[in-house]
Amino acid sequence: MGQLLTVQAIGEQGLLKRLQSFCPVDLVGDDAAVLTTQPGRSLVVTTDVLVDGVHFSNQTTSSEDAGWRAAAANLSDLAAMGATPLGLTVGLSLPGDTAVDWVEGLYRGLTACLSPYKTPIVGGDICRSPVLSVAITAFGEVEPNRIMRRSAARPGDAIVVTGVHGASKAGLEILLQPELGRSLNADDRAILIQAHQRPQPRLDVVELLGELSQETAIDQQRKGDVRKAQSPPSLPLTPYPSPLTRIASMDSSDGLADAVLQLCRASGVGARLERSQIPFPPALTPWVGIEQALDWALYGGEDFELVLCLPLLKAQALVQQLGKGAAIVGITTTAPGVWLVDKTQTVPEQQLTLEQGFQHFGAV
Amino acid sequence: MGQLLTVQAIGEQGLLKRLQSFCPVDLVGDDAAVLTTQPGRSLVVTTDVLVDGVHFSNQTTSSEDAGWRAAAANLSDLAAMGATPLGLTVGLSLPGDTAVDWVEGLYRGLTACLSPYKTPIVGGDICRSPVLSVAITAFGEVEPNRIMRRSAARPGDAIVVTGVHGASKAGLEILLQPELGRSLNADDRAILIQAHQRPQPRLDVVELLGELSQETAIDQQRKGDVRKAQSPPSLPLTPYPSPLTRIASMDSSDGLADAVLQLCRASGVGARLERSQIPFPPALTPWVGIEQALDWALYGGEDFELVLCLPLLKAQALVQQLGKGAAIVGITTTAPGVWLVDKTQTVPEQQLTLEQGFQHFGAV
Incomplete structure (x- = not known):
């Protein structure tokens, strides 16, 4: 050696x-x-x-x-x-x-x-x-005109996550205690470990939002051109920059709960998150159960997805475009507080707070 | 308490x-x-x-x-x-x-x-x-067109320092060993300690170089206007941006020797520095002698002055504008190597090297 x-x-x-x-x-x-x-x-x-x-x-x-x-x-x-x-x-x-x-x-x-x-x-x-x-x-x-700030949410916005949550924390747990992951098949184990070791920043979402906004601009211009059919045809039909749909945004590096809480605090709104809508990696709930999966999704952190608040119709279009893992997980409200709710009303409503999240010095 | x-x-x-x-x-x-x-x-x-x-x-x-x-x-x-x-x-x-x-x-x-x-x-x-x-x-x-790079020096450039060197190291020594500074008067002591504790970044030099370059541009435009006297008088006589005189630049945070050596290496030139031209704070040489003062100026570091290489006439104009402490300390050469020389030929020429300067890990 x-x-x-x-x-x-x-x-x-x-x-x-x-x-x-x-x-x-x-x-x-x-x-x-x-x-x-x-x-x-x-x-x-x-x-x-x-x-x-x-x-x-x-x-x-x-x-x-x-x-x-x-x-x-x-x-x-x-x-x-x-x-x-x-x-x-x-x-x-x-x-x-x-x-x-x-x-x-x-x-x-x-x-x-x-x-x-x-x-x-x-x-x-x-x-x-x-x-x-x-x-x-x-x-x-x-x-x-494309800056996305935390403070841009309004009551009634859909809350979108761009992908699954809890995967990074699950991967970390497997790395720390390999015996935990023994019941998983090799592929699922690899996916979760990969999520922890090689998270993907969602710059593709930025690009997609740019394209969506350009399409909207072209649509609007086309409509304008129809109405202005008598005008000289000198206006070229090319994409041009237009203000994005108002979008509040934050990444979920400190967990989904932290992101929603920070967005709500910055925007002066509350939120209701639906338990059943929060997307996990497919292997997660069969392996650790729904409560552990929820805990890792909300507080595990380091999934590096984006959490966005925007009008419902736009949110639906965005989620469809994003595909795998993207979901509307809740809605912003005038009433304060961030609540985790169960539409089947089996589990009582639970208020989420910043204190439950990760604190660098609090943990010392 | x-x-x-x-x-x-x-x-x-x-x-x-x-x-x-x-x-x-x-x-x-x-x-x-x-x-x-x-x-x-x-x-x-x-x-x-x-x-x-x-x-x-x-x-x-x-x-x-x-x-x-x-x-x-x-x-x-x-x-x-x-x-x-x-x-x-x-x-x-x-x-x-x-x-x-x-x-x-x-x-x-x-x-x-x-x-x-x-x-x-x-x-x-x-x-x-x-x-x-x-x-x-x-x-x-x-x-x-105003970026100043280390690699811009040409043989025959004047080497300008924007202020005195050795002051910061002298201030540090006084702080570490207060008895050293006892022979200095209180004002001089305060000036040296201030140089160490509150160094001034030379952003004023950037502003001055901008003004000098604008003046040059106006001069050139005036000359142009005289030659083009028959042209319509519609061209306004206002300052406009012009390329700066070519200037190589580096700060002296790691000492004057290091700055000159780095400038020379990046530009593929050598340099001759004249011992008697290196500016010290007035109290320095009477207090510690010329050899110690030179050592602190060359290797002490943290004076945060600029070291510039530029054509002689421009260098003279700049030094005059800068005033106190600014000086032409040497000249760049085709011959390689950075030499400290004595125009009175009392002290033998001495080659400066990077190894004499401060090395974070070498010193461990």
Whole structure:
């Protein structure tokens, strides 16, 4: 067995040189990276810090997976705002005895997640620290009339989730206690573990919403053209940007309950979620039962789906387009509070609160 | 004595609520912050990680000073690119027993440094960690024809520093060993300590270069108008953007030697620096002697001045405009290597190398 090459052995400059191979050549080597943005778009910025032993551990997370998940979490925040990604920066704090292979694995995971979206790592900083941590800042751009804010929900909106919930938590539990998953078949086990290790940021939803909104614009223009048939035919029938349907949005990184609660708080509305409408991965309820599945969906977190509030007709069209796992899970209300309800009235109504969700310091 | 309020005691949400008072209201409360950029400008991004015990310590740095210096370091990177700042994000890793007042002090320091430039803190993340660290990402914007890169130097350029060097290291030494500074008068001592604790990012230089370039543009336009006197007088005589004089640029955060070496490496040139031209704070050489002063100027770091390479005539005009401390310290050469030379030929020529500079991991 050869000895592991450590960060200390190759020094900061040596490590930087290796990591630069993961970054576009023209963005490396200055005090800061320069990126081109499209005219008229707004800049969107988000940041996350991950700490060894808190957000990842060698038991459940390879450095590739840690990198993938860090990138996914930040791209998910951009998706939640309706933005498309431009790039991200990586700030590394490393003990000197960190294996170089671990750091390169992290970058492999980051770039694997980023590459379908042609999103570069545009810079970073490395420093010595007793504890390994990774700080990511991602930035993207969005047309101002397509920004999706948490505060945009109105009473009577449908609440849409873009996919199943509880899968990431289920995958984590299987990784932590492999005997738990023994009753699952190999495919189902793999799907749940994949959901935890390689979550997909829903940038495809942003693209789809853009297309839906363009179709709406064309429809409206066609109708306009029919009514204005006498006008000169000089107006071309091309798609043009139009304001999106008003959509409130947040990602479900801290669980579905947290997302709905935050949306409601920001918008000054309440909500009723229907138990039977919350979508789980198919294998989940047969395996752990409905109550455990619900708990993982509501509070497990890290599914990185989008939770959207929008008018019912638009919501139905969107869910149909999204397909697998997407669902209308409830409705926003004038009455305050977020309630989990059972349309069969077998289970009593239950109020959801932020305190039940994950709290970084509360758990210490 | 009352007990200190800790981060653990108020929880993540409680801390976030307090820190949001340092951020613009309209940028808080979504998955990401949205900022407006000016059309046609490029986005510039830079990131830094600071770790307790490595980059700051309670012995020499209050949390206000740590915040100020973190902001200054990032604004300095933007200035080195010729950019003006748009905002920054703060990623905090905190042990649960960190005093809330420490964290608020950090934010007070950050905002104190940022406020003259109307630059907001646009978001952040807080997480639990055994070690306190601060990851900052700053972004700014620049007209594409005004980007200053390290690689733009040509042989025969004058090398300009925008101010004195060695001051920050001198201030640090006084803080670490107060008896060292006893022979200095109180004013000089305060100036050096201030240079270490409250360095000024040279965004004023970016503004000045913009003005100089506009003046040049007006001059050129005037000349053009004289030659085109027969043309219709409809062309208004207003300033318009023109490409800047080609300028290579880097900040001196890791010392003057490092900056010159990096500029030369990126541009494929060598350099000769004249010992007698390197500007020190007035009190420095009488206090510690020329060799110690030179060492601190070249390798001390954290002076956060800009080091620029540009044609001699432009360099002279710039130094005159900048005034106090600014100087032409040398010239770039076709011959490789960076040499410290003595025009009186009393001291032998000395080649400078990157290895003499500060290396985060090499020093472990």
